[in-house]
Amino acid sequence: xxxxxxxxxxxxxxxxxxxxxxRGAAVLKERFRDLxxxxxxxxxxxxxxxxxxxxxxxxxxxxCYKAMAARQGSLRLTRTPAAIYSLMRDLQLDTLxxxxxx
Numbered sequence: 689x690x691x692x693x694x695x696x697x698x699x700x701x702x703x704x705x706x707x708x709x710x711r712g713a714a715v716l717k718e719r720f721r722d723l724x725x726x727x728x729x730x731x732x733x734x735x736x737x738x739x740x741x742x743x744x745x746x747x748x749x750x751x752c753y754k755a756m757a758a759r760q761g762s763l764r765l766t767r768t769p770a771a772i773y774s775l776m777r778d779l780q781l782d783t784l785x786x787x788x789x790x
Contacts, residue, residue, distance in 0.1 A: 690737075691719050699730040705737030708745035716748045720755070729761045736767030736790060741775070753785055764788070 689706035700723050706712065720731075731752060735741070749763075756763045763785040768776065773789040776782060 689715060691715050693719050693723055695723070695726060695728065698728050699732060700726070700728045701732045701734060703734040703737070707740045707742075708738055708748075709740070709742045710744040713742070713744035713748035716745070717751060720748075720752050724755060731756050731761065731763050733763070733765050734767055735765050735769065735772060738769060738772060741772045746779070746781075749781075762786070 689704065689708055689712035691705075691712075692703045694701045694703070702716070702719060702723070704712075704716065708716065723731075733749070733752070753763045765776070765785070765787045767790045768787055769790055773787060776787050781787065
């Protein structure tokens with residue numbers, strides 16, 4: 689899995705590609721921790737290149753959400769592949785943060 693981070697004004701973007709399994713979730717959490725030192729109001733996670741998103745990835749995503757909510761910020765997923773989008777809607781994660789399909 690690759691995970692690129694970009695800061696754009698008061699937003700931050702994490703672009704993920706590949707399989708988000710236990711190892712990928714650890715990378716996501718590490719990138720978010722590194723990024724959390726900066727001030728930003730919105731975290732955008734581009735899921736366009738994700739081929740699999742496991743339960744560890746969901747846990748990492750919820751940690752990002754919790755940290756953003758604690759600072760009154762927002763989390764948004766973009767370009768979420770259809771199968772992952774459906775899973776997240778079934779889990780009602782769309783009630784916590786914005787999820788946009790591909």
